[in-house]
Amino acid sequence: MKKKIVGMMMILAMASLAAGCGNSKKTSSDKGGADNGKGKIYYLSFKPESDETWKKIATEYTKETGVEMKVVTAAEGTYEQTLKSEIAKTDAPTLFQINGPIGYKNWKDYCLDLKDTKLNSWLLNKDMAVTDGDGVYGIPYVEEGYGIIYNDAIMKKYFALPDKAVSINSTEEINNFATLKQVAEDMTAKKDKLGIDGVFASTSLLAGEDWRWQTHLANLPIYYEYKDKNVKDADTLDFKYADNYKNIFDLYLNNSCTDAKMLGGKSVNDSMAEFALGKAAMVQNGNWAWGQISQVQGNTVKEEDVHFLPIYTGVEGEENQGLCIGTENFFCINSKASEKDQKAAIDFVEWLFSSDYGKKAVTNDLGFIPPFNTFSDSEKPVDPLAKEVIKYMSDSSKKNVDWNFTSFPSQTFKDNFGASLLQYAQGQKKWEDVKNDMIKDWAAEKSVVAAN
Amino acid sequence: MQKVLKKYFLVFTLPTLIAFAIAFVLPFVFGVYLSFCSFRTVSDTKWVGLDNYIKAFTVNKEFFNALIFTVKFAIVSLLSINVFAFLLSMVLTRGLKGTNLFRTVFFMPNLVGGIVLGYIWQCIINGVLSKFGTTLSYSSSYGYWGLIILMNWQMIGYMMVIYVAALQNVSPDLIDASKVDGANAFQRLRYITIPMVMPSITICTFLTLSNSFKLFDQNLALTAGMPAKQTEMLALNIYNTFYGRIGFEGVGQAKAVMFLILVAAIALIQLRFTRSKEVEA
Structure with a gap:
């Protein structure tokens, strides 16, 4: 009797489990059929600041085409985590993004070949795409640039001073590190007259807030090293331009509005607020920062006063160096999604970059500088920093710096370098050690990543 | 009666057993299995044997450092929390005026989430340190004592309530x-009170010890391992390995399994030890 009950219960349990599994599968495919064979789109977005905009675009797209579209945005700095857990689900993202060749290595099992899409054919510069053999697996959807953002109102005030120590008369005349250093140091000496706390906004070195230094600024010495060696990636590094990095990093630290020992508690938002409130005259960041600057309460920076200055580090021939322009945002289509869903995702991105509504949303609402030939000159973004980037892009006398940091070994490498920089800023680590650790870590992380 | 109970035993327990299996046993077994695999997503795994366990120690010293830091933290917080909680409960069982108010006040921090x-x-400590021109991230000892203070502040009230009831x-x-x-x-305390509240001491040491080992939110919010991962505890290290490093999901899982064994072992030893000191009145 007992055995019978046990047996019956087991069978019941199994049956209910099996039924449960069967059911869920069935409903998901049912759902697929329900949207008129058009497939559906699930976009996992990277930028928290434009979450609303993406949702608006999705609603509009559904209205126009009837294709169901879901947008989820990962919280700041958690994109890889979110993608990792989302992609394991039955309803996985069909459209997601990677940050370049390193990101591609991690996600190549999930990237569809996009060589034959219209989107790929629209690319202005085909070299920008993430490729592997013949295939195109990641298509850049935005171009971005960074440099030193300055507030011209303060700079004009400085250049109007009768006792200034430099002979030049405007910020545009700064074209190498020596001049920049002279100006910065003289401004620090006269900071009371200029009404600023320091020339540069805080060098934010809080963990997770140090990407402007361990990634963006570190791009410059790597760019020059790659250029010397004529490569795009390297297993080992000489960090030949380490002293140039030190030049600019020291300049930021010594002429900052914050004491170097306090930098471990500063975030990017803190620095942007300092700049927006006029406490600092310069801050290193990219064109995406305009939104942040203009939204700070009590913002004193006028739209016509923000401009870019290239990051000079004292490398020979840097007089015609431009901004650092590139991208780390590449669209990918989930290769493990159903064909219908893949097509839906491709249709969506092509709509986004070719339809009138899509193009307007891209340039005006998202503020992107799109790297596609479907945009005419009148359809470019209007915010002051994006305009500056476009100006540098079209200025043939300037040689813009590529974003070589997409080849940095791993996030761990960047984090370790950032931690090193913090200890250097706090006076706890010698520059020699920072440099050697960076070289060692580069090689170690490259081999760890390769072994995976 | 006994027979009837036996007959219907399965009818009544099976639903719970199934729920237990689905929500606990299966994920647990799957988790251990994952620690022997290389994977990006949990639905797509490849068996690699002990590779992950070796990597946990060989790729870098983070895990080992986190272990040392956690042990140091656990010992100091175990002692300080229990000593302070016991002293407080002694004071608050003397029938002083406002006892109830004080008990409530001391218990309150426990109701606030760790993050x-x-x-x-972090704001308080950075505020104080800024007077001396520095921050929490300047040195790992700042973070260490910051965590101790934080944990004491949070846990003392809770332990105090347990001790009060026992006293x-x-x-x-x-x-x-x-x-x-x-x-x-003193003799009354040593020979009467302490032996009589020994069961509570067992519970409180168990709670503080296991909580200190498993500490995560407070660690993440207060220091996030700064500077240079020197204040990273085991749980945070596991999280960072699993989520922060592509290709290291299996290593994170292996660390988690080792962590489980370690915490279970310590808790069992501690329970045995304090149990042996308990007496019957």
Whole structure:
């Protein structure tokens, strides 16, 4: 009797489990059929600041085409985590993004070949795409640039001073590190007259807030090293331009509005607020920062006063160096999604970059500088920093710096370098050690990543 | 009756057993299995044997450092929390005026979530340190003592409540008898009160020890491992390995399994030890 009950219960349990599994599968495919064979789109977005905009675009797209579209945005700095857990689900993202060749290595099992899409054919510069053999697996959807953002109102005030120590008369005349250093140091000496706390906004070195230094600024010495060696990636590094990095990093630290020992508690938002409130005259960041600057309460920076200055580090021939322009945002289509869903995702991105509504949303609402030939000159973004980037892009006398940091070994490498920089800023680590650790870590992380 | 119960045993327990299996046993077994695999997503795995366990120690020293830091933290917080909680409960069982108010006040921090507490204390400590021109991230010892203070502040009230309940249960007869026998206050504490509240000491040491080992939110919010991962504890290290490093998901899982074994072992040893000191009244 007992055995019978046990047996019956087991069978019941199994049956209910099996039924449960069967059911869920069935409903998901049912759902697929329900949207008129058009497939559906699930976009996992990277930028928290434009979450609303993406949702608006999705609603509009559904209205126009009837294709169901879901947008989820990962919280700041958690994109890889979110993608990792989302992609394991039955309803996985069909459209997601990677940050370049390193990101591609991690996600190549999930990237569809996009060589034959219209989107790929629209690319202005085909070299920008993430490729592997013949295939195109990641298509850049935005171009971005960074440099030193300055507030011209303060700079004009400085250049109007009768006792200034430099002979030049405007910020545009700064074209190498020596001049920049002279100006910065003289401004620090006269900071009371200029009404600023320091020339540069805080060098934010809080963990997770140090990407402007361990990634963006570190791009410059790597760019020059790659250029010397004529490569795009390297297993080992000489960090030949380490002293140039030190030049600019020291300049930021010594002429900052914050004491170097306090930098471990500063975030990017803190620095942007300092700049927006006029406490600092310069801050290193990219064109995406305009939104942040203009939204700070009590913002004193006028739209016509923000401009870019290239990051000079004292490398020979840097007089015609431009901004650092590139991208780390590449669209990918989930290769493990159903064909219908893949097509839906491709249709969506092509709509986004070719339809009138899509193009307007891209340039005006998202503020992107799109790297596609479907945009005419009148359809470019209007915010002051994006305009500056476009100006540098079209200025043939300037040689813009590529974003070589997409080849940095791993996030761990960047984090370790950032931690090193913090200890250097706090006076706890010698520059020699920072440099050697960076070289060692580069090689170690490259081999760890390769072994995976 | 017995027979009837036996007959329907499965009818009543099976639903719970199934729920237990689905929500606990299966994920647990799957988790251990994953620690022997290389994977990006949990639905797509490849068996690699002990590779992950080796990597946990060989790729870098983070895990080992986190272990040392956690042990140091656990010992100090175990002692300080229990000593302070016991002293407080002694004071608050003397029938002083406002006892209830104080008990409530001391218990309150326990009701605030760890992440929130971490950020609050980060502001407080950074505020104090800024007077000396520095921040929490300057040195790992700042973060260490910051965590100790934070945990004490949060846990003392909770442990105090347990001790208060135990102290109130110590029979006044025993105290009176010892007084008649001429025991002084210290002797009464040593030979009557402490042995009588030993079960509570077992519970409190267990709670503080296991909580200290498993500490995560407070660690994440207060220091996030700064500077240079020197204040990273085991749980945070596991999280960072699993989520922060592509290709290291299996290593994170292996670390988690080792972590489980370690915490279970320590908790069992500690329970045995304090249990052996318990007495019957």
